[in-house]
Amino acid sequence: xxxxxxxxxxxxxxxxxxxxxxxxxxxxxxxxxxxxxxxxxxxxxxxxxxxxxxxxxxxxxxxxxxxxxxxxxxxxxxxxxxxxxxxxxxxxxxxxxxxxxxxxxxxxxxxxxxxxxxxxxxxxxxxxxxxxxxxxxxxxxxxxxxxxxxxxxxxxxxxxxxxxxxxxxxxxxxxxxxxxxxxxxxxxxxxxxxxxxxxxxxxxxxxxxxxxxxxxxxxxxxxxxxxxxxxxxxxxxxxxxxxxxxxxxxxxxxxxxxxxxxxxxxxxxxxxxxxxxxxxxxxxxxxxxxxxxxxxxxxxxxxxxxxxxxxxxxxxxxxxxxxxxxxxxxxxxxxxxxxxxxxxxxxxxxxxxxx
Amino acid sequence: xxxxxxxxxxxxxxxxxxxxxxxxxxxxxxxxxxxxxxxxxxxxxxxxxxxxxxxxxxxxxxxxxxxxxxxxxxxxxxxxxxxxxxxxxxxxxxxxxxxxxxxxxxxxxxxxxxxxxxxxxxxxxxxxxxxxxxxxxxxxxxxxxxxxxxxxxxxxxxxxxxxxxxxxxxxxxxxxxxxxxxxxxxxxxxxxxxxxxxxxxxxxxxxxxxxxxxxxxxxxxxxxxxxxxxxxxxxxxxxxxxxxxxxxxxxxxxxxxxxxxxxxxxxxxxxxxxxxxxxxxxxxxxxxxxxxxxxxxxxxxxxxxxxxxxxxxxxxxxxxxxxxxxxxxxxxxxxxxxxxxxxxxxxxxxxxxxx
Ligand SMILES: CC(C)[C@H](C(=O)O)[C@@H](O)C(=O)O
Ligand SMILES: CC(C)[C@H](C(=O)O)[C@@H](O)C(=O)O
Numbered sequence: 001x002x003x004x005x006x007x008x009x010x011x012x013x014x015x016x017x018x019x020x021x022x023x024x025x026x027x028x029x030x031x032x033x034x035x036x037x038x039x040x041x042x043x044x045x046x047x048x049x050x051x052x053x054x055x056x057x058x059x060x061x062x063x064x065x066x067x068x069x070x071x072x073x074x075x076x077x078x079x080x081x082x083x084x085x086x087x088x089x090x091x092x093x094x095x096x097x098x099x100x101x102x103x104x105x106x107x108x109x110x111x112x113x114x115x116x117x118x119x120x121x122x123x124x125x126x127x128x129x130x131x132x133x134x135x136x137x138x139x140x141x142x143x144x145x146x147x148x149x150x151x152x153x154x155x156x157x158x159x160x161x162x163x164x165x166x167x168x169x170x171x172x173x174x175x176x177x178x179x180x181x182x183x184x185x186x187x188x189x190x191x192x193x194x195x196x197x198x199x200x201x202x203x204x205x206x207x208x209x210x211x212x213x214x215x216x217x218x219x220x221x222x223x224x225x226x227x228x229x230x231x232x233x234x235x236x237x238x239x240x241x242x243x244x245x246x247x248x249x250x251x252x253x254x255x256x257x258x259x260x261x262x263x264x265x266x267x268x269x270x271x272x273x274x275x276x277x278x279x280x281x282x283x284x285x286x287x288x289x290x291x292x293x294x295x296x297x298x299x300x301x302x303x304x305x306x307x308x309x310x311x312x313x314x315x316x317x318x319x320x321x322x323x324x325x326x327x328x329x330x331x332x333x334x335x336x337x338x339x340x341x342x343x344x345x346x347x348x349x350x351x352x353x354x355x
Numbered sequence: 356x357x358x359x360x361x362x363x364x365x366x367x368x369x370x371x372x373x374x375x376x377x378x379x380x381x382x383x384x385x386x387x388x389x390x391x392x393x394x395x396x397x398x399x400x401x402x403x404x405x406x407x408x409x410x411x412x413x414x415x416x417x418x419x420x421x422x423x424x425x426x427x428x429x430x431x432x433x434x435x436x437x438x439x440x441x442x443x444x445x446x447x448x449x450x451x452x453x454x455x456x457x458x459x460x461x462x463x464x465x466x467x468x469x470x471x472x473x474x475x476x477x478x479x480x481x482x483x484x485x486x487x488x489x490x491x492x493x494x495x496x497x498x499x500x501x502x503x504x505x506x507x508x509x510x511x512x513x514x515x516x517x518x519x520x521x522x523x524x525x526x527x528x529x530x531x532x533x534x535x536x537x538x539x540x541x542x543x544x545x546x547x548x549x550x551x552x553x554x555x556x557x558x559x560x561x562x563x564x565x566x567x568x569x570x571x572x573x574x575x576x577x578x579x580x581x582x583x584x585x586x587x588x589x590x591x592x593x594x595x596x597x598x599x600x601x602x603x604x605x606x607x608x609x610x611x612x613x614x615x616x617x618x619x620x621x622x623x624x625x626x627x628x629x630x631x632x633x634x635x636x637x638x639x640x641x642x643x644x645x646x647x648x649x650x651x652x653x654x655x656x657x658x659x660x661x662x663x664x665x666x667x668x669x670x671x672x673x674x675x676x677x678x679x680x681x682x683x684x685x686x687x688x689x690x691x692x693x694x695x696x697x698x699x700x701x702x703x704x705x706x707x708x709x710x
Binding site: 077081086087090127128130132133134137139140141142143144145146147148149150151152155190191192193194195196197199200226227228230231232233234235248251252254255256258259260264284 | 432589613
């Protein structure tokens with residue numbers, strides 16, 4: 001099977017880590033029978049400055065018609081609002097209907113306080129519909145934004161969260177070391193204040209997750225109000241397996257969870273739609289370390305693996321995860337965000353060697 | 356001076372901690388020249404079940420016309436949406452125009468990783484305007500909520516945040532031990548996605564905080580996108596002094612910050628308006644420990660002190676803070692949330708003794 005993969009480095013360290021993602025895919029053992037074609041694509045702040053658009057139509061159409069998946073690096077935002085500029089990744093998620101943002105947050109197994117959770121973030125609506133207006137009043141400007149929650153999007157995000165919980169359970173059943181006893185999905189919302197919008201998310205997610213295929217497989221459901229979820233995330237992170245949340249809460253929770261494992265540089269994500277996935281490291285463009293060659297490539301390598309999982313190449317994904325974990329378990333070649341002194345290149349080589 | 360204080364225990368452990376708040380006010384040394392009149396008031400889920408309203412008009416009117424301040428315990432929310440019920444504290448904040456929610460999060464000075472920050476949360480708008488609608492579509496229900504951000508509310512919340520930063524700086528200048536070098540206000544928003552609403556908050560807050568009285572006193576301004584703020588909160592909490600945020604982010608950040616000091620049972624808040632303040636522990640009604648007599652009274656005692664601060668009784672407030680800190684520094688009589696075995700009553704007595 002040949003997979004066509006779009007490569008969208010974007011800005012900042014995106015340009016330093018996306019090539020690492022390409023290299024690990026190319027280095028996968030031939031025995032897996034996987035080949036890759038790569039297509040370089042543009043998006044981001046630099047692209048905006050060159051072309052006047054942050055997400056060129058060509059990028060969208062090539063992804064739609066020619067690609068099986070993609071790797072997206074990061075984009076810089078201008079420091080003040082710039083007319084016509086808006087985040088290309090937010091737009092891509094909507095244009096390609098990549099309705100789920102999946103963010104596994106996991107320590108190595110031997111960590112003193114092991115954590116192993118996945119945050120499943122709705123990726124198309126909530127405040128990210130970006131419908132905003134501003135009016136002038138005698139007391140000054142008043143701006144409003146729409147938070148939109150639909151039954152349809154809530155149901156499908158909860159369903160994929162349930163599926164991920166089942167898949168994780170199957171991997172555990174196959175003997176993988178684990179801190180969890182059974183599959184658990186925690187629904188996060190703020191329905192004590194937003195009874196209609198978050199109330200709809202809550203009720204719909206509950207309904208989807210009580211479907212027989214989840215209930216029969218023992219998937220447990222729990223709820224947490226978002227503020228209390230953040231509190232619990234830090235007090236007892238080991239208690240969580242799969243967390244499902246509307247877009248904005250998911251954005252916040254996944255950065256919070258990343259803090260628990262020591263560095264955003266470790267945390268991958270995948271933007272998942274029907275038969276398509278974009279891997280995306282969670283760390284952003286990191287202008288402070290850009291060009292120094294010290295960005296942690298692990299979030300991108302894991303994002304490449306996560307993309308492969310959602311393209312049904314779980315064996316190939318497992319190889320990458322294992323090579324990354326071996327590097328981390330040994331702990332000798334680590335990038336500066338993890339307290340080490342290794343360069344991006346050294347970390348990549350160490351991981352390729354373990355593949 | 357006689358202060359009239361409304362007491363609104365609400366539900367759950369609210370009934371166990373608010374009496375402690377009353378007792379510490381009554382126990383303040385006579386030399387301070389402060390007297391208190393207390394007025395018992397109702398609100399909450401039990402009140403709703405008795406009277407059909409969660410916030411009786413009488414409670415609002417007595418607070419408005421007879422009181423200088425109040426202590427609010429906690430309210431339980433029904434587990435599923437109940438027609439006509441909505442959170443009385445959210446309503447009170449709006450009805451009394453208590454525009455700032457101030458939440459100091461602080462370890463004892465001798466903590467291995469000392470933290471000393473205040474989260475200043477806008478308290479009247481954002482998604483808390485609770486303007487929601489739901490419609491049926493061929494794809495199912497779609498619900499929308501309004502997020503409203505005004506220049507007026509953003510300006511006054513940033514201004515009070517600046518004032519709090521100055522006040523903290525003055526206390527440090529007077530010789531209090533501190534982990535901070537100078538006053539810093541961190542503006543939190545998500546203007547990379549919400550360019551109009553959060554963009555307005557950001558620009559307005561910046562403007563308010565660059566006023567000469569802040570700039571001349573050396574108040575520094577920093578910005579953090581809310582997801583990255585949560586990340587930083589956990590990675591380098593010692594870096595933050597005053598954090599100012601729109602309502603919902605402030606709600607989430609203050610619970611997150613509470614996790615850093617070990618227990619929500621330690622964290623006070625004050626809902627502050629012009630010449631009026633309601634002290635409110637951050638912990639909620641905690642049905643799991645209700646009636647056991649083991650609720651931590653410290654959040655309420657500190658909330659009483661915080662209320663006094665905003666009623667310009669800083670000396671009295673300082674006495675309460677010192678008594679609480681002495682109890683915590685000694686660490687002998689601690690409630691179970693802090694790993695101790697003391698009852699609410701034992702903790703209260705220990706603190707009263709130190710007053
Ligand atoms: C850059 C920003 C628009 C984006 C988001 O909010 O989704 C980022 O925080 C993320 O989590 O991918
Ligand atoms: C109970 C709830 C409505 C409230 C809020 O969201 O403001 C609480 O979380 C708080 O922080 O006081």
